[in-house]
Amino acid sequence: MKIATFNINGITARLEALKVWLEEARPDVACLQETKKIDADFPREVFESMGYQVELHGMKSFNGVAILSKLPLEDVTRRLPGNDDDEQTRWIEATVIGKRAVRVTSLYLPNGNPAPGPKYDNKLHWMERMRQRVAALLGTEEPLVFCGDYNIIPQPEDAANPKDWLTDALYLPESRAAYQRIVNLGLTEAFRARNQSPGQYTFWDFQRGAWERNNGIRIDHHLLSPQAADLLVDAGIDKAVRGREKPSDHVPAWIELDA
DNA sequence: ATGGTAGCGGTGCTA
Numbered sequence: 170m171k172i173a174t175f176n177i178n179g180i181t182a183r184l185e186a187l188k189v190w191l192e193e194a195r196p197d198v199a200c201l202q203e204t205k206k207i208d209a210d211f212p213r214e215v216f217e218s219m220g221y222q223v224e225l226h227g228m229k230s231f232n233g234v235a236i237l238s239k240l241p242l243e244d245v246t247r248r249l250p251g252n253d254d255d256e257q258t259r260w261i262e263a264t265v266i267g268k269r270a271v272r273v274t275s276l277y278l279p280n281g282n283p284a285p286g287p288k289y290d291n292k293l294h295w296m297e298r299m300r301q302r303v304a305a306l307l308g309t310e311e312p313l314v315f316c317g318d319y320n321i322i323p324q325p326e327d328a329a330n331p332k333d334w335l336t337d338a339l340y341l342p343e344s345r346a347a348y349q350r351i352v353n354l355g356l357t358e359a360f361r362a363r364n365q366s367p368g369q370y371t372f373w374d375f376q377r378g379a380w381e382r383n384n385g386i387r388i389d390h391h392l393l394s395p396q397a398a399d400l401l402v403d404a405g406i407d408k409a410v411r412g413r414e415k416p417s418d419h420v421p422a423w424i425e426l427d428a
Numbered sequence: 429a430t431g432g433t434a435g436c437g438g439t440g441c442t443a
Contacts, residue, residue: 178443179435205436230436280443374443375433418434418443
C-alpha cells in the first residue's frame with residue numbers, strides 16, 4: 170500500500186499537474202492539503218474516473234484536506250476534536266481496507282507565523298489537540314498513518330539554511346518541542362527512519378529563487394504508529410515535481426507499507 | 429534592511 174501526501178496549494182491551479190503525478194506515481198492513497206475548495210465544487214469526477222474514491226473536508230479559498238484512495242475507504246472522520254469554534258478544515262481520517270486495514274489521516278497543521286502572536290498560539294494549541302487525538306487512536310493498537318503538511322522543520326538537517334528559520338514558527342524551539350511530544354507518544358517518522366542523509370526537502374518557497382538555489386525545507390511528514398512502522402518497506406520524496414510547469418511550492422512525499 | 433511569488437478572487441489575506 171503506497172500512501173502519499175501532497176500539499177497541492179489549490180486544486181484548481183494544480184489539476185493538471187496532480188493528474189500527471191498520480192498517473193506516474195500511482196499511489197494507492199493520496200492525502201492532499203490546501204485544496205482551497207468547498208466540497209461541492211471539488212472536481213471529484215476527475216479522480217473517480219481514475220479509479221479513486223474521494224473523501225473531502227474543504228472550505229472556500231483556504232485550507233482544505235482530502236483523501237483519494239484506490240482501495241475502499243471506511244469510517245471517515247472530519248475535524249480535529251478539542252475546539253468546537255475551530256472552523257478551519259485541516260483534518261480528515263479514514264480507514265483504508267487493503268491486505269490490512271490502515272487508519273490514514275490527511276492533516277494540514279497551522280503555519281503559525283508571525284510568532285509570537287495569536288496565530289502562533291493557535292498553532293501550539295492545535296498541536297496539543299493533535300497529540301490528544303493521536304493518543305486516543307493509539308489505544309486501538311491498529312496501524313495508523315498521520316501524514317500531511319506539518320509546517321514543522323524537525324531538525325537542522327531538514328533545512329538548507331537553518332539560520333534563516335530561527336525566529337520562524339516552523340522551527341522555533343516551542344514548535345519542535347510540541348512536534349516531539351507527538352512523536353514521543355510512540356510514533357516513527359517514516360522518511361527519516363529509512364533515510365539518514367541531510368539535504369532532502371519537500372518545500373521550496375515561490376520567492377527569492379528558493380528552488381533554483383535549492384533553499385528548501387522538509388515539512389511534509391508521515392508519522393506511523395508502532396503497528397504501521399512494523400509494515401514500513403520504503404519512503405521517498407518526488408523532488409522532480411517541483412521543477413515542472415505550474416508547480417506547487419510543495420512536492421509529494423510517500424511511503425510503502427506491506428499492507 | 430527590504431521585498432520578492434503564488435493562489436484565490438476580485439481586495440487584501442495567507443503562506
